[in-house]
Amino acid sequence: MVQADTAETGQDDAGRPDTGAGTWRAGVRRAIRAGSRPGLWKRGLVLAALALLLGVFMLLHAKIPNRIGNLGSLVETFLPWFGMFVPVLLAGALWRRSASAVVALALPVVVWLNLFGGLLGDRSHPGGDFTVASHNVGADNRDPAGTARALASSGADVLALQELAPQALGTYKKELAKAYPHHTVQGTVGLWSRRPLSNTRPVDIRMDYGPLAATKPAEAKLPDNRALRTTVATARGPLVVYVAHLASVRVNPKAGFGTAQRDRGVQALAEAVAAERNERVVLLGDLNGSTGDRAFNAMTSRLRSAQDAAGAGFGFTWPAGFPMVRIDQILVRGVQPVNARVLPATVSDHLPVAAGIRW
Numbered sequence: 016m017v018q019a020d021t022a023e024t025g026q027d028d029a030g031r032p033d034t035g036a037g038t039w040r041a042g043v044r045r046a047i048r049a050g051s052r053p054g055l056w057k058r059g060l061v062l063a064a065l066a067l068l069l070g071v072f073m074l075l076h077a078k079i080p081n082r083i084g085n086l087g088s089l090v091e092t093f094l095p096w097f098g099m100f101v102p103v104l105l106a107g108a109l110w111r112r113s114a115s116a117v118v119a120l121a122l123p124v125v126v127w128l129n130l131f132g133g134l135l136g137d138r139s140h141p142g143g144d145f146t147v148a149s150h151n152v153g154a155d156n157r158d159p160a161g162t163a164r165a166l167a168s169s170g171a172d173v174l175a176l177q178e179l180a181p182q183a184l185g186t187y188k189k190e191l192a193k194a195y196p197h198h199t200v201q202g203t204v205g206l207w208s209r210r211p212l213s214n215t216r217p218v219d220i221r222m223d224y225g226p227l228a229a230t231k232p233a234e235a236k237l238p239d240n241r242a243l244r245t246t247v248a249t250a251r252g253p254l255v256v257y258v259a260h261l262a263s264v265r266v267n268p269k270a271g272f273g274t275a276q277r278d279r280g281v282q283a284l285a286e287a288v289a290a291e292r293n294e295r296v297v298l299l300g301d302l303n304g305s306t307g308d309r310a311f312n313a314m315t316s317r318l319r320s321a322q323d324a325a326g327a328g329f330g331f332t333w334p335a336g337f338p339m340v341r342i343d344q345i346l347v348r349g350v351q352p353v354n355a356r357v358l359p360a361t362v363s364d365h366l367p368v369a370a371g372i373r374w
Contacts, residue, residue, distance in 0.1 A: 059113025066104050070122030073097055073130065077309065084271015092272075092305045092340055095329060098127040137327040139354035143371025144251055148358065149175040149299035149343060150367035151260065152187075154203075159183040162361040163190035169358055169369055173247055174207045175299035177260035202240030204258045204300070211248045218242035218287055220259065220280035242280070242300075244287065251374045254350070255293040259284055259300035277303050278310045285313035288348070295349035297372070301365060302344045318346035321370035326355035332366040345370045 076094055079087040101123055108116035148171035152162050163186065166174055174195060176187065184200065187207075191198065195207035201217045217240040242259040261284075262276035281302070288296055298318055306315050306323070322330035322341060331338030338357075343365055345355060350372040358367035 057115075059108055059111040059116040062104055062107050062111060062113055062116035063119040066101075066108075066116060066119035067122055069097065069100050069104070070119075070126050073123060073126045081309070085274055086271065088274060088304075088308045088310050089266065089272040091308045094307060095131050096339065098123070098131070101127065131329075134323065134326075134329055139325050139327055139356070141354070142373065143353045144373040145173075145249055145254070145350075146171045146369060146371050147173050147175070147256070147297055147299060147345060148367060148369040149177070149258070149301075149345060150358075150361070151177040151301040151343060151363060151365040152179065152183075152361070153363035153365070154178045154180040156180070156183060156362055158362050159186040160190050162363065163187050165359065165361055166367060167191055167194040169367070171369055172209050172249075173256060173299075175256070175258040176205050176207070177203065177241075177258070177301045179203050179205055199243065199245055201243035204241055204243055204260050206243065206245055206256060206258050206299075208247055210250075212245045213248065215243060215245040218244050218257065218259070218283065220261065220283045242284065246293070253293060253295070255291055255296045257284065257287070257296070257298040257300070259298065259302065261301065261303045263303050274304070274310060281311055281314055285317060288314070288317050293349075295374070296347065297350070298344070298346040300344065301342060303342050305340050305342065306344065306346075314346065318348050319352070321345040321347055321352035321355040321372070322368070324355070325352040325370065330355065330357050330368065332357060332368060334364050335360045335366050336364075338366060343368050347372060350374060 073094065076087070076090055079090055081087040101120060104116065105120055108120065146169075148166065148169050150162075150166055152159065156162055166176075167190070174191070179187065179200065180203075184205075187205070188198065191207045195209055197210065197212050198205060198207040199212055199215045201215070206212070220242045241261070242257065244255065244257050247254045247256055259280065261280040264277050265273040267273060281304070284298065288298065296318070298314075302311070304311060306320050322345065330341045332341050332343040333339070345352075345368055347370075351374075353371045353373055355368070355370040358369055360366055
C-alpha cells in the first residue's frame with residue numbers, strides 16, 4: 016500500500032487539511048531525519064579537523080614562539096588574513112555535505128570575530144580639533160611635486176614624511192611651503208606644520224650591534240637619521256609629535272622573519288615616549304610592522320592606534336597596489352582619535368594615512 020506524504024497531500028496526520036503549523040512541523044521532522052543520517056557526520060572529517068586546527072591556531076597565536084625565525088611575529092603580522100581559510104573550508108564542507116565540518120567551522124569564526132570583528136565597522140566620528148597625516152613617499156618617487164600637492168590637499172595640520180631622498184627634498188619644501196610655513200627635516204624624515212615648531216631633536220633608533228660593532232663599523236651606523244621629536248604649538252596647547260621610519264623587515268627561508276633592527280627601533284621609541292613629560296603625544300610613521308605584532312607591545316602599552324579606535328576597516332597601507340598589512344601608523348596618547356582614514360594612493364608603494372584628534 017502506498018502512503019501519501021502529508022506535506023505533499025496538504026493533509027495532516029489525522030487526514031484533516033494541513034495548516035501552516037503542520038507544514039512547519041513536517042519540515043522540522045524532515046530536517047531532523049536528514050541531520051540524523053550517519054553519513055552527514057562521518058563525511059569530511061579531515062575538513063572538520065582542519066577547521067578545528069585553524070580555530071585553535073588563531074586562538075593560541077600568542078603562544079607561537081619567536082625562538083625559531085620569529086614565527087610568532089610573522090603570524091601576528093598577517094593574522095587577519097587567516098580568516099580567508101574559513102570560506103575555503105566552508106565550500107569544501109558543503110561540497111562534501113559534511114555536517115561535522117560545518118559545525119567545526121564555528122570555532123574559527125568565533126575566534127576571528129573576537130579578534131577582529133570590532134574592526135569591520137565604521138568607528139569614525141565627525142569633527143576633531145587637529146588633523147595629522149603621514150606618508151612614506153618613497154626614495155625613488157618619480158613625482159615628488161605631485162605627491163606633495165596631493166598630501167597638502169588632505170587638509171592636515173601637520174604632515175609627516177618618511178624616506179625623503181636628498182634629490183627630492185627641495186621639491187617637497189617648495190611645494191609644501193605655502194600650506195605649511197613651518198617644517199623640520201632630520202635625515203630622511205620630516206614634519207611640515209601649519210603651526211610653529213620647537214624643541215626639535217633627532218631620536219636615535221640605530222641598531223645596537225654590540226661586539227660586532229668593533230669588526231663591522233660600517234654596519235654599526237645608519238647613514239641617515241630616521242626619527243625625530245618636535246613640539247607643535249597648537250591652539251589647544253603643545254602637542255609632542257614623533258616621526259619615525261623603522262628599519263625594514265625581511266622574510267628569508269633560512270633566517271625566517273628578520274626584525275632585529277626594527278625591534279631595536281621599537282624599543283628606542285617606546286623608551287622615548289615613556290620618558291616624555293608632555294601628556295599629549297602623537298607618533299607618525301612607517302613602523303614596518305603591524306601593531307598586532309608582539310614586538311610592538313612596549314609601544315602599544317603606552318600609545319593607542321588611531322585606526323583601531325576611530326577608523327573604518329583594517330586600514331591596510333602596504334603594498335599600495337594590494338594592501339595586505341597596516342605598517343604606516345598613527346599612535347596617540349593624551350588625545351582622543353575621532354576619525355582615521357587611508358588617503359588616496361600616490362606613486363609611492365605605501366598609502367598615506369590621516370587622523371583627526373581632539374583634546
